[in-house]
Amino acid sequence: DQQVKQNSPSLSVQEGRISILNCDYTNSMFDYFLWYKKYPAEGPTFLISISSIKDKNEDGRFTVFLNKSAKHLSLHIVPSQPGDSAVYFCAASMEYGNKLVFGAGTILRVKS
Amino acid sequence: EAQVTQNPRYLITVTGKKLTVTCSQNMNHEYMSWYRQDPGLGLRQIYYSMNVEVTDKGDVPEGYKVSRKEKRNFPLILESPSPNQTSLYFCASSATGLYGYTFGSGTRLTVV
Numbered sequence: 001d002q003q004v005k006q007n008s009p010s011l012s013v014q015e016g017r018i019s020i021l022n023c024d025y026t027n028s029m030f031d032y033f034l035w036y037k038k039y040p041a042e043g044p045t046f047l048i049s050i051s052s053i054k055d056k057n058e059d060g061r062f063t064v065f066l067n068k069s070a071k072h073l074s075l076h077i078v079p080s081q082p083g084d085s086a087v088y089f090c091a092a093s094m095e096y097g098n099k100l101v102f103g104a105g106t107i108l109r110v111k112s
Numbered sequence: 113e114a115q116v117t118q119n120p121r122y123l124i125t126v127t128g129k130k131l132t133v134t135c136s137q138n139m140n141h142e143y144m145s146w147y148r149q150d151p152g153l154g155l156r157q158i159y160y161s162m163n164v165e166v167t168d169k170g171d172v173p174e175g176y177k178v179s180r181k182e183k184r185n186f187p188l189i190l191e192s193p194s195p196n197q198t199s200l201y202f203c204a205s206s207a208t209g210l211y212g213y214t215f216g217s218g219t220r221l222t223v224v
Contacts, residue, residue: 004154034212043116043202043215044155089154099170100145100213102154 006103019077023090030092038087118216135203143206144186148199193223
């Protein structure tokens with residue numbers, strides 16, 4: 001049973017528009033959430049994170065929102081750029097990062 | 113350059129032939145971890161280590177062994193590989209575990 005779910009396998013967005021990637025989790029003990037980006041033939045790279053005591057965290061074009069009551073988080077990319085085309089993984093942790101649980105990933109395609 | 117180095121990048125082997133995938137980091141990180149990536153399942157943790165000589169099982173440890181004799185190295189050992197261990201493997205390290213892990217470029221293993 002997957003504790004972290006990314007229900008959209010893929011997403012296609014026009015350049016300049018907003019990309020919204022969603023993630024749901026089932027374990028209420030998770031207290032830290034991260035997003036990773038992965039290009040083909042490379043390892044995942046850390047993008048942005050949020051602690052469970054916050055509901056929003058921004059870093060440039062990237063914003064992560066956390067809704068604890070709904071056990072849902074989302075990553076907003078504004079404006080989307082062709083270089084953002086990649087696989088995005090949502091991850092959650094309940095042990096200060098010792099054990100990260102990942103979702104299945106969402107392939108984002110930004111069309112120019 | 114700060115990095116996690118995995119070797120080999122690609123490996124094709126036969127069932128039952130012992131193999132080792134090496135992982136080395138040059139960032140003096142305490143935490144290290146091994147993941148496997150499979151379609152539709154995302155990244156699943158195999159083993160992790162919080163320090164030298166301290167290792168613990170992740171979600172899918174069966175068929176794998178690890179050791180952490182030095183801080184910088186965390187090899188993954190498959191004593192008797194089977195076809196269901198065909199996967200893309202990633203090693204990762206982190207200073208604190210909190211702000212995410214730095215991943216290696218991956219090892220694509222095929223067991224025939």
